Amino acid sequence: MMLRKVIRFVQNEKLVPVYSSMLAIVAGLLVGFVILLLLNPSQSIQAFFTMLFAGLSNGPTSIGNVIYFASPIILTGLSVGFAFRTGLFNIGATGQLLTGGYIALLIGIRTTVFGPFTWLIALICAAITGALWSVIPGLLKMYKGVHEVVTTIMMNYVALFLVNFLVKQTIYNNLKNESLPAPADAVIPKFGLDHIFVNSNVQGGVFIAILMVIIIYVILNKTVFGFELKSVGYNKHASKYAGINVKLRGLQALMISGAIAGTAGAVIYLSDSLTFLKVQNTLPTQGFMGISVALLGLNDPIGIVFSGLFFGYLIVGGQKMQIFGLSPEVIDIITGMIVYFSALAIVFQNAAKRIFRMKAVDE
Amino acid sequence: MRNTLRMKHITKIFPGIVANDDITFELRHGEVHSLLGENGAGKSTLMSVLFGIYKPEQGDIELNGKTVEILGPNHAYQLGIGMVHQHFKLVRTFTVLENIILGIEDTKFGLITKEDARKRVLELSRKYNLNIDPDAKISEITVGMQQRVEILKILYRDAEIMIFDEPTAVLTPQEIKELIEIIKRFKKEGKSIVFISHKLDEIMSVSDRITVLRHGKNMGTFDAANTTKHKLSKQMVGRDIESPKLNTKPHLGEVALSVEHLSYTSKASGKPILNDVSFSVRKGEIVSIAGIDGNGQTELVYALTGLLQHDSGDIILNNESIGHETTRNRTLAGMAHIPEDRHKHGLVLEFPLEYNLVLQEYFTDRFQTKGFLRFDTIRQHAYDLIQDYDIRSARGPITNTRSMSGGNQQKAILAREISRSSDVLISVQPTRGLDVGAIEYVHKRLINLRNSGKAVLLVSLEIEEVMNISDRILIIYEGEITGELYPNTTSMQEIGLYMSGAKRGG
Numbered sequence: 001m002m003l004r005k006v007i008r009f010v011q012n013e014k015l016v017p018v019y020s021s022m023l024a025i026v027a028g029l030l031v032g033f034v035i036l037l038l039l040n041p042s043q044s045i046q047a048f049f050t051m052l053f054a055g056l057s058n059g060p061t062s063i064g065n066v067i068y069f070a071s072p073i074i075l076t077g078l079s080v081g082f083a084f085r086t087g088l089f090n091i092g093a094t095g096q097l098l099t100g101g102y103i104a105l106l107i108g109i110r111t112t113v114f115g116p117f118t119w120l121i122a123l124i125c126a127a128i129t130g131a132l133w134s135v136i137p138g139l140l141k142m143y144k145g146v147h148e149v150v151t152t153i154m155m156n157y158v159a160l161f162l163v164n165f166l167v168k169q170t171i172y173n174n175l176k177n178e179s180l181p182a183p184a185d186a187v188i189p190k191f192g193l194d195h196i197f198v199n200s201n202v203q204g205g206v207f208i209a210i211l212m213v214i215i216i217y218v219i220l221n222k223t224v225f226g227f228e229l230k231s232v233g234y235n236k237h238a239s240k241y242a243g244i245n246v247k248l249r250g251l252q253a254l255m256i257s258g259a260i261a262g263t264a265g266a267v268i269y270l271s272d273s274l275t276f277l278k279v280q281n282t283l284p285t286q287g288f289m290g291i292s293v294a295l296l297g298l299n300d301p302i303g304i305v306f307s308g309l310f311f312g313y314l315i316v317g318g319q320k321m322q323i324f325g326l327s328p329e330v331i332d333i334i335t336g337m338i339v340y341f342s343a344l345a346i347v348f349q350n351a352a353k354r355i356f357r358m359k360a361v362d363e
Numbered sequence: 364m365r366n367t368l369r370m371k372h373i374t375k376i377f378p379g380i381v382a383n384d385d386i387t388f389e390l391r392h393g394e395v396h397s398l399l400g401e402n403g404a405g406k407s408t409l410m411s412v413l414f415g416i417y418k419p420e421q422g423d424i425e426l427n428g429k430t431v432e433i434l435g436p437n438h439a440y441q442l443g444i445g446m447v448h449q450h451f452k453l454v455r456t457f458t459v460l461e462n463i464i465l466g467i468e469d470t471k472f473g474l475i476t477k478e479d480a481r482k483r484v485l486e487l488s489r490k491y492n493l494n495i496d497p498d499a500k501i502s503e504i505t506v507g508m509q510q511r512v513e514i515l516k517i518l519y520r521d522a523e524i525m526i527f528d529e530p531t532a533v534l535t536p537q538e539i540k541e542l543i544e545i546i547k548r549f550k551k552e553g554k555s556i557v558f559i560s561h562k563l564d565e566i567m568s569v570s571d572r573i574t575v576l577r578h579g580k581n582m583g584t585f586d587a588a589n590t591t592k593h594k595l596s597k598q599m600v601g602r603d604i605e606s607p608k609l610n611t612k613p614h615l616g617e618v619a620l621s622v623e624h625l626s627y628t629s630k631a632s633g634k635p636i637l638n639d640v641s642f643s644v645r646k647g648e649i650v651s652i653a654g655i656d657g658n659g660q661t662e663l664v665y666a667l668t669g670l671l672q673h674d675s676g677d678i679i680l681n682n683e684s685i686g687h688e689t690t691r692n693r694t695l696a697g698m699a700h701i702p703e704d705r706h707k708h709g710l711v712l713e714f715p716l717e718y719n720l721v722l723q724e725y726f727t728d729r730f731q732t733k734g735f736l737r738f739d740t741i742r743q744h745a746y747d748l749i750q751d752y753d754i755r756s757a758r759g760p761i762t763n764t765r766s767m768s769g770g771n772q773q774k775a776i777l778a779r780e781i782s783r784s785s786d787v788l789i790s791v792q793p794t795r796g797l798d799v800g801a802i803e804y805v806h807k808r809l810i811n812l813r814n815s816g817k818a819v820l821l822v823s824l825e826i827e828e829v830m831n832i833s834d835r836i837l838i839i840y841e842g843e844i845t846g847e848l849y850p851n852t853t854s855m856q857e858i859g860l861y862m863s864g865a866k867r868g869g
C-alpha cells in the first residue's frame with residue numbers, strides 16, 4: 001500500500017515538478033552551506049541557520065521585510081513566466097521595470113492634480129510604459145524574426161542610460177545622485193499592513209503583485225485570449241492553421257509581459273522605504289531575479305508567488321550575514337545555485353525515478 | 364542454421380501497459396527477419412530492450428550463444444549491433460565522412476586524421492554499392508542518401524546485426540527499391556538483419572522470416588515463403604482487414620470548391636511553384652491530387668487554406684471568393700483541413716486532447732461566453748468525439764496529446780475536422796505513417812463523408828490509395844495539373860507515367 005502511494009506521488013504529473021523544485025532548493029542550500037563553511041568555518045553552522053530563519057526571527061517585522069523584497073520580484077517573475085508560457089524569453093524585464101519605474105516617479109513627483117489617486121495613475125502609466133518599451137523587440141520579433149533575447153537585453157541598457165539621463169533632467173536630487181523621493185500621495189497605500197508588520201519595510205506593492213498574479217492566472221487559464229496565447233507559445237504553426245493571428249498574439253504577449261515588469265518598477269519606487277532611482281551604471285537586480293523566480297516557480301502564476309516569497313526570504317537572510325563578516329552577496333551565490341539546480345530539475349526527476357524503479361524491480 | 368541473437372521471454376512493463384509480454388525473438392545468421400506490427404505493438408520497445416535503453420522485467424538476451432547484459436547503446440555497438448533509426452541522427456553541417464567517423468575519430472597528436480577513414484568508407488561504399496560521396500554535406504544530399512550515411516555509420520562500426528527501424532517511411536518508391544537491394548546484399552555478405560515495418564509489401568519482398576507482434580505479444584513467426592499478406596495482416600490486426608473502396612457512383616451536387624488559374628512563385632528562389640492550376644470539386648465526390656512529393660502539392664494546399672498568399676488566380680468556396688480571406692474566415696466559410704504534418708500543423712501536442720478537439724471552434728459561442736472558455740462544454744464535446752470516433756487515449760479528454768499514438772492523434776484531427784460538418788474537406792496524406800487498421804478507418808470516414816454529400820479533396824502520394832477511394836484523379840506535375848483520370852478507366856502504371864511527367868494531357 002505504502003509503495004503504491006509512493007508510485008502515485010512520483011507519477012502525479014502535477015507534483016513531480018514541485019518535488020524537483022524542492023530538491024533544487026535543498027541542493028542549493030547544501031552548496032550554500034559548503035560555501036559558508038569555506039568562508040567562515042567556525043561560525044558556518046550558526047550563519048547557516050541564521051540565514052535560514054532570519055525571515056522569521058523577528059516575527060512580523062521580518063515577515064514584513066520578506067514581503068517587501070518579494071513583491072517586486074514576484075512581479076518580474078510573473079513577467080518572465082508569462083512570456084515563457086507564450087513561447088517568449090523576455091530578458092528585458094529590467095528595462096521595462098526601469099522605464100516604468102521612472103514614469104511612475106515622474107508622475108508621482110511632478111503631478112498634483114490626481115490628489116490621493118496619484119499613485120494609481122502613476123502605476124497605470126508605469127504598466128503602459130513597460131508595455132510600450134517591449135513594443136520594439138515585439139515588432140522586430142514578429143515581423144523580422146529577430147530573437148527577443150537579443151533585443152530585450154539590449155533594450156535594458158538603452159533603458160538604463162535613458163533613465164539616468166531623464167532622472168537628471170527632471171527629478172534629480174543632486175546631493176545624492178539619485179531621484180527625489182516619492183511624495184505621500186504617490187506612495188502605494190498600505191491598507192494597514194504597516195500596523196500588522198510593525199517596524200518593517202512592508203509596502204502596499206504586495207497587493208499589486210497579488211492582483212497581477214490573479215489577473216494573469218485568469219487570463220492564462222480561463223480565457224479565450226489565454227488559450228490563443230498558450231497555443232501560439234506551444235506551436236506557432238498549428239495556431240496559424242487554426243486561424244489565430246500569431247504575430248499579433250505574440251506582440252500582445254510581450255507587451256503584457258512588459259506591462260507586468262513596468263508595474264514592478266512602480267512597486268519598487270512608489271514607496272516610502274527609501275528606495276530611489278539611483279543614477280548608476282549597473283542594472284537593478286530585480287529584473288534578472290525575475291528569471292530565477294520564474295524558473296523555480298515553473299512559470300506558473302501560483303508557483304511564482306511561492307518562489308518569489310522564498311527568494312524574498314533568502315534576501316532577508318542574506319542581510320543578516322554581515323553579523324558573521326560575510327557579505328550579502330553570499331545569498332546571491334546560493335540563489336544562483338538554487339536556480340542552477342532547478343535548471344537541472346530534469347536530472348533530479350530522472351534520478352528519483354531511476355532509484356524508484358530499481359526498488360520496484362527488487363520487490 | 365545457428366542463431367546470432369536470441370531474445371528469450373522478454374517482458375517489459377510500463378505503468379499501465381505491458382509493452383512486451385513474454386516475447387521470444389530469434390535472429391539467424393545471415394537472414395532478414397522482419398518485425399511486423401501496428402504502432403504500439405511493442406516493436407520499438409523490444410529493440411530498445413536490445414539496445415539496453417530499457418531493462419526488461421524478465422527475459423535474457425543471448426548473443427552467439429552467450430547470455431549478455433547490454434548496458435546501453437554504446438555497449439550494443441561494441442557487441443556488433445547497429446541500428447538505422449527512422450529519424451536520422453546526423454549533423455547537417457558536417458560532411459558525410461565527418462558524420463560517419465563522429466565519436467570514433469582517428470587522431471594523431473590530438474588532431475583528427477581522416478585519410479584511413481576515407482579509404483575504409485569508400486571501400487565499404489563500393490562493396491555494398493552505396494554510391495556515397497564522402498565530402499558532400501549532409502544538408503545537400505537527398506533523404507535516401509542520408510539514410511545510406513546512417514547505414515555506413517553502422518557498417519563502419521563493424522555491425523554484424525543490423526536493425527532497420529521503419530526505413531522506408533521517408534523514401535520514394537525508387538529509393539525503397541534500391542534500399543531493398545542493398546539489404547539483400549548485406550544478407551549475402553552474412554549480416555543478420557532485423558527489418559521493422561508495418562508495410563506488408565516491403566516485408567514480403569525483403570524477408571526470410573516474419574515475426575508478428577500485436578499488443579505486446581508474439582503472434583507467431585512465419586516463413587515468408589509459406590505465408591501471404593492476407594494472413595499476416597490478420598495476425599497483425601487480429602481481424603480481417605478490408606480495404607474500403609468506392610462501391611457506388613457519386614451523387615454529384617453543386618460545385619463546392621473551385622480553383623481558378625492559381626499561380627504562385629517562390630519568393631525565396633524565384634522558382635514558379637504553381638502554374639495556372641484550375642480544377643473544381645463537387646459535393647458528393649472525392650477528388651484526388653496525385654503526384655510525387657515536391658511537385659507543388661504542399662503549396663497548393665497552403666494556398667487553399669490561407670497559410671500562403673498566391674500571386675494570381677482565385678479560390679471559390681460555395682460561390683464566394685475566399686482567395687484573400689484569412690485562414691479563420693475560410694474555416695468559418697466551410698473549409699475543413701487535415702494537414703499533411705499532424706504534429707506541426709494539426710495539433711498543439713502540449714495541449715490536452717480536449718483543447719485540440721476545439722482548436723477550430725474554441726472561439727464560438729458554444730465554447731466561450733464573454734471571452735471566458737466554457738470548460739463544461741469543452742469537456743462534453745471531447746467525450747462525444749472520443750465516443751463517436753473511437754479515439755483511444757490513456758486519460759480521455761485530459762490526456763496529453765503528445766503521449767497518444769499516431770493513429771489516435773490522426774483520429775482526433777479527423778474528429779475535429781469532420782464533426783464541424785464543413786462542406787469541403789481538404790485531406791492531405793491522411794494515412795501517412797498509420798498502420799493498417801487506422802488506414803482502413805480513415806478511408807472509411809472519407810468515403811462516408813463523400814456519401815453524405817460533402818466534397819473531399821484528397822492529396823496523396825500513394826497510388827493505391829488514390830485508385831481505391833477517388834471518383835476522379837488529378838495529376839500534379841511541376842506545379843501544373845497535367846491530367847485528369849478516372850479510376851475505372853486507368854491503371855496504376857498509367858498514373859505512374861503521369862506522375863513522373865512522362866505522359867500528360869487527357
